Structure formats: structure tokens, C-alpha cells
Amino acid sequence: MRELREYLAACERDPACRAVLLTSSAGPFCQGLDYTCLLGLSPDKRRRAAEELARELKEFVRAVAGFGKPLVAGVTGACVGLGVALLPLCDLVYVSEKATLQLPYSRLGTVPEGGATHSLTTLLGHMKAGALMMTGRAITGSEALSANLATGLLWSATAYEDLIAQARQVLDNAAQIQALESTKALIRHSLRAKLEMALHSECRLLVHQWCAPEFQQRVRDLYDGGQLLLQKPGFDTQ
Template sequence: MQEFRETLSILKKDDDCKVVLLTSTGSSFCEGLELSMLLHTNKEERRMHAQEVADAVKDFIKSLASFNKPIVAGVQGAAVGLGVTMLPLFDLVIASDKATFSTPYGKLGQIAEGAAVFTLSHILGSAITSELLLGGRTLTASEALRAGLVTRVLWPDRFQVELLPTLKAMSEQSSQSMEATKALLRHSLRKKLDAALESETYLLMQHWCSVECQTAIKAYIDGKVQ
């Protein structure tokens, strides 16, 4: 997350950069946070690491929300946890037909990170958000498209072929116009997002430190929870 923030900081000032694409190769787009670093038997050590990760998530989400240029997610394969909850901060989300979207927070004994309760309900509405965060449902690409989480779905064998021309077409538009439009679109979101992140950071730390959450995370990592 720190490396991603540093990259965005560089691209923000680069006049040759018009549009940013975050995508992946392989079977997963993003499988969320590396949870193993949160597992500690010592309570103080657990609290220290939980605070560190919670702050990193907050800063990461803020950097996405404040990025001035169009930023596009190209989702191939599985998007899990933070890989889903960060998507509302992208301007376009283009997914492969084989992409899936899951938020297994109930299995992990924790709350969703990335200000998901606010951003997902803002985009998807309370019904789909509840299905994702409370019901633990995995959305297909077509379901995510209908819900509004995804902008466009491409066939897997045409994904890269069709994705890059879309970015090229965007990059040929006026940078000034795109940045001004994005600033207007995000103006009302930013203040509410900042408030949501502040309260969430404290709650995440508390949940990650709990014995129940530690047990659930370990079981999930060990493959006992499917």
C-alpha cells in the first residue's frame, strides 16, 4: 500500500501521465490484506501491528480518493476483501467475465476496511451491500455490473485487447477537463469519506486485536474456513 501511494504521488505530478491503470496478470486481481502479519500472541505486539495496518489502509484509501487523474481498475480473476472495497474509489472498473467479487469479513470476525460501509452503500445501495458484507455472497462479473460496482465486462480472451484501447481513448481527451470533472464528482464524497475512515481506523484496530478475530483469521489462513 505504501509503494502504491508513492507511485500515485509521482504520477500525480507527471504531465505525461493522463490515465492510470491498475490491473493484474494471473488468477487474482487482489486478494486483500496480508492477514498473517496481524497474528501475534503478545497483546501489545498485536495492538501495535493492528494500528500500523489500520493507519496504512486509511492512508491508502485517502490517496486513491484524492488522486487527481482518472484511475481505472482492470479486474481479472478474484477480487477479495480490500480488492473489492477499494473499487468505488476508481473512476472506471472494467472486469473480465470470469472475475469474482467477495468480502468474507464475517468468516474473519472483523468489519470491512476501506470505508466500505460508506462507499459500497453509496454506490450499490443497502441491499447489495448487506449481501456482500453481512451475507458473505460472492458476486459474478455480470452481477457486479448490474449492481453498479463494475463499469464494463469484457470476454476473458479479449480483455487486454479491448482494455488498452479504452485507456488510450481516455488519454487523448483534455486532461484539464477530466481533472476538473473528477474534482466536482468527488467533492461531496471526500468529506464524508474522511469522517468514515477516522472512525473505521479505531474500530479495525479493536477488532484485529480481539481473540475472536485472531482465531477466525488463523482458521481462514489455515484453510479451515472455506
């Protein structure tokens, strides 16, 4: 999270950067938070690790939500947890028909993270957002498009090339990049204020839930069963 946050800050300062594309060259778009930093610790160290993870999470989400230039996401593989929570914070979201999106928080026994309780509810409505968060069911790229979680659908065979073309088209059609940035600022103004409240409430609960012995055991069981991937999320940026 820190590396991507620093990269976004550098792109914000770079006048040659007109937009940022978040995608993966192959495999998962995002595998969610890496919970291994919370395992195998004494209660005091676990508490400190949970508080540090919550702080880093808040700073990361603020950086994504506050990024002033157009932000395009391309999901061509699995997108889990925090990866899904990030999508409403992007300006354009393209998914392949083979992509899967999932919020596994009910299985983890925690509340959602990344401000998802506000951003996803605002985007999808209470019923659809609640169903995704409470059931933990994985949805396809086509379902994500139908649910209003994506801008467009990509065909897997040419997904990466089509994604680049879509991002370039947005920039080529803009008479002035400053106009795009101003439009984004106006659209995102109310979201950012309410997102901050959601982040505060979520992280306060998450620290408590992450420290619980029941959470520790659930995570171990899911890891042992191969149902959660241990690798850290990876992003390619252009």
C-alpha cells in the same frame, strides 16, 4: 499499500502521466489485506501492529480517493476485501466475466475496511451493499456490472487488450486532460469528505477487532483451510 501509494504520488507529479490503470497481468486483482502481520504477537505488540496497519490503510485509501488523474481498474480474477472497497474510488471499472468479487468480513468477524461502509452503500444502495457485506457471498463479473459496481464487462480471452483499448479511448476522446481532472474533482468532492468519516469509524473498530483472540483464531483457520491467500496483493500499472 505503501508502494502503490508512492507510485500514485509520483504519477500525480509526472506531467507525462495522463491516467493510471490498475490491473493484474494474471491471477487475482487483489487478495485483500495481509493479516499475517497481526498473528503470533504478544497483546501489546499486536495492538501496535493493528494501529500501524490501520494508519497505513487510511493513508492508502486517502491516496487512491484523492488521486487527481483518471484512475481505471481492470478486474480479471479474484477481487477480495480491500480490492472491492477500492473499486468505487476508481473512475472506470472493467471486470471480466470470470472475475469474482467478495467481501469476507462476516467470516472474519470484523467490520468492512477501506471506507466501504460509505462508498459501497452510496454506489449500490443500502440493500445491495448490506447483502454483499453481511453474507460474504462471492459475485461474478456480470453480477458486479448489474449491481452498478462496474462500468463494463470484458471477455476473458481478450480482457487485457480490451482493457487497454478502453482506457486509451477515454483519453483519446478528451479534448483536454485538465477537463477530465476537473470533472473528477467535482464528482468526488462530496465522496471524499464522507469517506474520511467512514475511514475513521471503521479503523477505530478494526483495531479493536483485529486484536481480539477470536479474530486471530478465525484468520488461522481460514488460512489453514486455504480460504484466504497469504500472498500480498499485486498490481500492474500503466
